[in-house]
Amino acid sequence: MRATVIHGERDIRFEEVADPTLSTGGDAIVRVVAACVCGSDLWPYRGITPTPRPKRIGHEFVGIVEAIGPDVLTISVGDFVIAPFYDCDMTCINCLNGVSTSCLHGGWWGSDDRLGGFADGAQGERVRVPHADGSLVATPGAPAEHLVPSLLTLADVMGTGHHAAVSAGVTRGSTVVVVGDGAVGLCAVLAAKRLGASRIVAMSRHADRQAVAREFGATDIVEERGAEGIARIKELFDGIGPDCVLECVGTQESMDQALRSARPGGMVGYVGVPNGGAELPIGLMFGTNVGANGGVAPVRNYIDELLPEVLDGRLNPGRVFDLELPMAEVAEAYAAMDERRAIKVLLRP
Amino acid sequence: MRATVIHGERDIRFEEVADPTLSTGGDAIVRVVAACVCGSDLWPYRGITPTPRPKRIGHEFVGIVEAIGPDVLTISVGDFVIAPFYDCDMTCINCLNGVSTSCLHGGWWGSDDRLGGFADGAQGERVRVPHADGSLVATPGAPAEHLVPSLLTLADVMGTGHHAAVSAGVTRGSTVVVVGDGAVGLCAVLAAKRLGASRIVAMSRHADRQAVAREFGATDIVEERGAEGIARIKELFDGIGPDCVLECVGTQESMDQALRSARPGGMVGYVGVPNGGAELPIGLMFGTNVGANGGVAPVRNYIDELLPEVLDGRLNPGRVFDLELPMAEVAEAYAAMDERRAIKVLLRP
Numbered sequence: 161m162r163a164t165v166i167h168g169e170r171d172i173r174f175e176e177v178a179d180p181t182l183s184t185g186g187d188a189i190v191r192v193v194a195a196c197v198c199g200s201d202l203w204p205y206r207g208i209t210p211t212p213r214p215k216r217i218g219h220e221f222v223g224i225v226e227a228i229g230p231d232v233l234t235i236s237v238g239d240f241v242i243a244p245f246y247d248c249d250m251t252c253i254n255c256l257n258g259v260s261t262s263c264l265h266g267g268w269w270g271s272d273d274r275l276g277g278f279a280d281g282a283q284g285e286r287v288r289v290p291h292a293d294g295s296l297v298a299t300p301g302a303p304a305e306h307l308v309p310s311l312l313t314l315a316d317v318m319g320t321g322h323h324a325a326v327s328a329g330v331t332r333g334s335t336v337v338v339v340g341d342g343a344v345g346l347c348a349v350l351a352a353k354r355l356g357a358s359r360i361v362a363m364s365r366h367a368d369r370q371a372v373a374r375e376f377g378a379t380d381i382v383e384e385r386g387a388e389g390i391a392r393i394k395e396l397f398d399g400i401g402p403d404c405v406l407e408c409v410g411t412q413e414s415m416d417q418a419l420r421s422a423r424p425g426g427m428v429g430y431v432g433v434p435n436g437g438a439e440l441p442i443g444l445m446f447g448t449n450v451g452a453n454g455g456v457a458p459v460r461n462y463i464d465e466l467l468p469e470v471l472d473g474r475l476n477p478g479r480v481f482d483l484e485l486p487m488a489e490v491a492e493a494y495a496a497m498d499e500r501r502a503i504k505v506l507l508r509p
Numbered sequence: 510m511r512a513t514v515i516h517g518e519r520d521i522r523f524e525e526v527a528d529p530t531l532s533t534g535g536d537a538i539v540r541v542v543a544a545c546v547c548g549s550d551l552w553p554y555r556g557i558t559p560t561p562r563p564k565r566i567g568h569e570f571v572g573i574v575e576a577i578g579p580d581v582l583t584i585s586v587g588d589f590v591i592a593p594f595y596d597c598d599m600t601c602i603n604c605l606n607g608v609s610t611s612c613l614h615g616g617w618w619g620s621d622d623r624l625g626g627f628a629d630g631a632q633g634e635r636v637r638v639p640h641a642d643g644s645l646v647a648t649p650g651a652p653a654e655h656l657v658p659s660l661l662t663l664a665d666v667m668g669t670g671h672h673a674a675v676s677a678g679v680t681r682g683s684t685v686v687v688v689g690d691g692a693v694g695l696c697a698v699l700a701a702k703r704l705g706a707s708r709i710v711a712m713s714r715h716a717d718r719q720a721v722a723r724e725f726g727a728t729d730i731v732e733e734r735g736a737e738g739i740a741r742i743k744e745l746f747d748g749i750g751p752d753c754v755l756e757c758v759g760t761q762e763s764m765d766q767a768l769r770s771a772r773p774g775g776m777v778g779y780v781g782v783p784n785g786g787a788e789l790p791i792g793l794m795f796g797t798n799v800g801a802n803g804g805v806a807p808v809r810n811y812i813d814e815l816l817p818e819v820l821d822g823r824l825n826p827g828r829v830f831d832l833e834l835p836m837a838e839v840a841e842a843y844a845a846m847d848e849r850r851a852i853k854v855l856l857r858p
Binding site: 259261262399415423424430434440442446453458 | 602603606607608610611676747748749764772773774776779782783788789790791792794795796797798799800801802803804805807
């Protein structure tokens with residue numbers, strides 16, 4: 161089959177690789193229907209994290225089950241399935257606690273040492289899925305074609321935006337600021353709206369992203385950053401700031417922006433993958449009672465809650481995809497996201 | 510009158526100072542009935558924070574109102590009152606949000622530039638209280654003498670332990686570890702018990718403090734620290750750790766202990782005043798979804814909830830006082846706490 165391999169900085173190739181094979185009894189082979197490029201894929205693409213040897217890449221996909229091992233009980237050949245951006249058993253104590261990203265037996269796509277051997281990356285034609293019963297969620301019947309983009313967001317960005325909102329304690333009537341206008345930030349706007357936030361400020365300088373943010377429920381846009389951005393936010397919220405700030409970038413600057421924007425006693429829900437050794441300034445947080453909660457989003461735990469609303473059309477996070485390409489053009493997909501020509505690119509094998 | 514003045518490292522004196530006078534219309538003069546020494550008072554005492562010039566000290570007291578300004582409405586001469594460790598108006602947006610430590614018009618005992626001029630420290634015979642209506646809580650009638658120590662804890666340590674528990678989200682059935690066996694840590698044990706925690710581990714190496722922790726509701730004691738302490742804690746909680754960790758020290762070591770002890774998805778409630786530029790390791794927190802919430806405790810907001818239980822005898826945090834001295838012997842009180850001969854010292858003018 162063919163799959164995406166990163167060979168080094170700005171060197172993305174769609175090339176022949178070994179076909180996956182069932183190996184554990186509990187795994188499944190899924191034919192990918194749609195995959196996509198994540199903001200975090202841009203880190204190795206840009207050389208910010210090194211790629212010492214060629215490596216399979218991609219961690220978001222939906223597809224159709226082609227084969228299952230003899231121990232798989234709940235997933236069947238022919239099912240349309242959503243895979244989270246990691247695999248997990250959904251039976252260990254951490255999964256049961258709602259933190260499937262800390263599954264005692266789980267792991268990451270593209271790893272050499274996964275259960276049963278190598279785990280494929282997701283930007284390919286097929287993927288072997290360890291713990292198929294735990295990792296995969298099947299839709300009831302084949303979904304309508306127009307739902308595929310929104311279903312694909314449940315693999316990562318919609319669940320991750322939701323995690324930011326849940327971690328910040330967004331509830332009916334909350335005031336919210338979202339830092340970051342990538343796909344996750346936009347999904348965080350949508351999640352905050354869905355949870356009943358009364359006012360949602362999207363921090364964005366890009367007209368196309370501002371438009372999606374408004375569609376998703378943003379009531380205000382703030383273009384300023386840094387001290388000016390904080391002053392503007394405080395001004396919008398009684399001089400003190402919002403209840404909740406959703407940090408969806410992962411840099412020191414974005415986290416500082418988030419922590420300094422929240423009102424005293426407020427909470428920052430953060431899901432941006434921390435980049436460059438960012439630390440949290442406890443002195444500031446102590447004085448203002450601003451908390452920080454979040455992390456790598458346990459999106460598998462959220463699929464059960466979000467999927468029905470995607471299926472019945474109430475929730476349309478698929479709007480974040482503004483470019484679709486054949487998977488063979490994956491290098492162009494990375495370039496388009498890197499150059500901010502696209503918010504998020506959907507790939508079809 | 511006489512009051513406590515710190516002149517430098519290990520130089521605490523009880524000496525003649527100017528009598529306080531009413532100055533704003535909204536303030537009150539309170540004759541101190543009982544005050545005490547806080548763990549945070551030991552920082553300047555030990556020279557960890559410098560004392561460039563003599564300074565009034567102390568921030569916990571209860572007393573009887575001797576005089577009020579013409580604008581004071583809810584507090585009367587003769588009232589027995591509890592003062593939080595800061596002053597606040599209880600009418601600004603932050604106070605109404607439950608974060609009176611961020612009062613837009615509040616401040617700290619012993620400050621030169623408080624509303625109406627100098628604010629007395631609390632380890633003295635009298636204290637001028639700015640914002641008397643907001644800052645002070647009067648008991649219904651004169652309380653029984655044996656209740657005074659517990660009432661005094663509402664000025665700081667009991668409210669602060671409660672804040673750690675609330676910030677960590679302790680609720681019925683929570684599993685809890687408390688880092689720190691000072692008066693605040695012990696009160697955090699009591700607060701966790703009161704909120705319905707099912708299992709409470711106190712980390713302590715001192716038999717006297719372990720005994721109080723058990724009286725307050727600790728089900729287990731762990732003496733180990735660092736990696737050994739974390740391993741022991743994980744072992745006690747299904748190999749993954751507790752839901753909530755209450756950090757009541759404020760050092761980098763204690764915060765690391767707390768963050769590494771919590772289960773994935775758990776929460777650290779922290780109230781230890783951060784010492785020595787501690788920062789939070791976001792990489793660790795991101796991977797495990799362990800949050801950090803807390804800060805300088807808005808104890809004034811908690812008095813309404815906790816006071817009735819102290820008055821009717823259900824809640825006895827005053828047990829943390831294991832030494833009582835005349836205020837004239839305040840230097841010995843500091844030495845006793847510094848040398849860990851006492852958990853917390855109560856002072857009577």
